[in-house]
Amino acid sequence: MKQIPSSATQGFDPDTNTLIREQGTLMTNLADVYALESALTLAGQDGTADVFTMGKSSACALLRDACALGAKGLFLINDPLFAGSDTFVTAKILAAAIKHEGSYDLILCGRRTLDGETGQVGGQLAAVLEVPCVTNVIRLEQSGERAIRCTRLLEETRQMVETDFPAVVTVCEGVEEVGHPRLPSLRGIRAAGHAQIKRITNETLQLNPGSVGLAGSFTRVEQTFLLAAGRRRCKPEPNLENGVARLLTLIESMRIGGEER
Amino acid sequence: MNGEIWVVCDAEGTGLSGCSCELLGKAQALSEKGAGTVCAVWFSEIPPPAQELASFGAVRAYAACLSDADEYGKARLLARLAKTHCPQILLLSATVQGRSVAAQAAALIGTGLTADCTGLEIGPDGKLVQIRPAYGGNLMARVTCPGSLPQMATVRPGAFSRCRPFNRGCCAVMDCTSEKSLENPVRLLETIHLAGAQTALGEAEIVVAGGAGIGSARAFDQICLLAERLGGAPAASRAAVNAGYAPYSSQVGQTGVCIHPKLYIAFGISGAVQHLAGIQGAKRIAAVNTDPKAPIFDYADYGIVGDLHRAIDLILWHTS
Numbered sequence: 100m101k102q103i104p105s106s107a108t109q110g111f112d113p114d115t116n117t118l119i120r121e122q123g124t125l126m127t128n129l130a131d132v133y134a135l136e137s138a139l140t141l142a143g144q145d146g147t148a149d150v151f152t153m154g155k156s157s158a159c160a161l162l163r164d165a166c167a168l169g170a171k172g173l174f175l176i177n178d179p180l181f182a183g184s185d186t187f188v189t190a191k192i193l194a195a196a197i198k199h200e201g202s203y204d205l206i207l208c209g210r211r212t213l214d215g216e217t218g219q220v221g222g223q224l225a226a227v228l229e230v231p232c233v234t235n236v237i238r239l240e241q242s243g244e245r246a247i248r249c250t251r252l253l254e255e256t257r258q259m260v261e262t263d264f265p266a267v268v269t270v271c272e273g274v275e276e277v278g279h280p281r282l283p284s285l286r287g288i289r290a291a292g293h294a295q296i297k298r299i300t301n302e303t304l305q306l307n308p309g310s311v312g313l314a315g316s317f318t319r320v321e322q323t324f325l326l327a328a329g330r331r332r333c334k335p336e337p338n339l340e341n342g343v344a345r346l347l348t349l350i351e352s353m354r355i356g357g358e359e360r
Numbered sequence: 361m362n363g364e365i366w367v368v369c370d371a372e373g374t375g376l377s378g379c380s381c382e383l384l385g386k387a388q389a390l391s392e393k394g395a396g397t398v399c400a401v402w403f404s405e406i407p408p409p410a411q412e413l414a415s416f417g418a419v420r421a422y423a424a425c426l427s428d429a430d431e432y433g434k435a436r437l438l439a440r441l442a443k444t445h446c447p448q449i450l451l452l453s454a455t456v457q458g459r460s461v462a463a464q465a466a467a468l469i470g471t472g473l474t475a476d477c478t479g480l481e482i483g484p485d486g487k488l489v490q491i492r493p494a495y496g497g498n499l500m501a502r503v504t505c506p507g508s509l510p511q512m513a514t515v516r517p518g519a520f521s522r523c524r525p526f527n528r529g530c531c532a533v534m535d536c537t538s539e540k541s542l543e544n545p546v547r548l549l550e551t552i553h554l555a556g557a558q559t560a561l562g563e564a565e566i567v568v569a570g571g572a573g574i575g576s577a578r579a580f581d582q583i584c585l586l587a588e589r590l591g592g593a594p595a596a597s598r599a600a601v602n603a604g605y606a607p608y609s610s611q612v613g614q615t616g617v618c619i620h621p622k623l624y625i626a627f628g629i630s631g632a633v634q635h636l637a638g639i640q641g642a643k644r645i646a647a648v649n650t651d652p653k654a655p656i657f658d659y660a661d662y663g664i665v666g667d668l669h670r671a672i673d674l675i676l677w678h679t680s
Binding site: 331 | 429431432456457460462464465467468470471472473476493494499501502504505506507508545546547549550552553565566590609622623625644646647648649652657659660661662663664667670671674675678
């Protein structure tokens, strides 16, 4: 799971060409909330769901929230060496941390984060761990003792697939078939307050410092810029009826081919 | 540079998919800037359409008979071939399956991967510059992969215009099926076809879209009704999909589709940049929003300030 700035979901101010940022507000990435929900449902009474997050100490809040919902093991992967990691390096670090903590049946991730939006970490994690990967899942259920059955959303189809444990599955956000994320119980909130969070640093993982963080990342962001092209700058019509009438005229002219150019 | 530019192509029917034509066209443009020769990668049970691949500039095709659903096998074979033949650039369409194959293959090769590019250029040093929305789509970023090869990217469908066949050369097919390794551990049980899929959206002349401002799934039904009435296709912004008002298959913008209709009508969409990037190809953009300061108006040709539900009702009434 990942803690992201809530500004990632906000827009920018076209007057000043600057990002709208509320300093310091953080949230849990939405798809990850659904991934946790799926994990808790699958774990049920007999299994356990552990949460790994890589980030700053502020991500302890994410882990406590997850604990209040029923997560057992809480792992914060946190080391200054890891700062600036691209998706591949992030996957390598996550894989090392997960391996270090023992065995697992299934790894669930959000299908993408709302800030980075690459949707790559799940697939890369699966490849690093040498396990199968099922992405963009909207529904999942256990199939027999050692397999998982998933419904995935593709562009034009839905696929139902099955794979054996261990595997990586990435879960879609906002799709109700995964199940509405549960709310914490009072007992859960109390437990979360004094839950043990285990911090995993590179002292534990022993990765080559040159292979992690910014230094180990293959991709480089050279420059960022605001999308300036494509501005058409209309003057919005304040009168709804007049506006609709103009729009209808436009649609009508398109229908008779008047807009062909 | 004497390297190769690889384009992982997908089948549609017995030929090339539209996304693949876009990618081959772009690869050709990069090739003309000296980035290498264009080669196709064709992993499908359908035999490689050598003539069609040639007509889009591919001089060689690395082909293998693999099931379309076998992302595991595709990623592994792609990684193996890339390690053997060392292409400079490796491009895939940013479809759900393309992304999954790309992520796994990039990790297996051990190279960088840039997701969902909307632009590709060759920099002054001959390196590939990959342009993609960043930070939640509020900014665009120029990304490079200086220290490893291939320079790998997934490209958003619809980001580049679809070129016509332009080449009369031929494409040599190399059958790599024997190099494929393991059985796919992900078993495909069933495929269900969705109504109102994104291809319809990609080709519609009028697109009627709803954003977070529509407020309910019922309002999205109205959007669908209006789209049908106008002979167009319904669409939704990411915010509307996240809120559960509209299905993911209707999402436009970052991680959704890019569209190029003659008219795009946005209801209750404030205009996050990733959405704006997805509708850049629209010839005309109209927007209805209660907030006169909504960024979408900056990018629209026609703007109406007011209640979108009333606007929809009015248009429906006038067109009934």
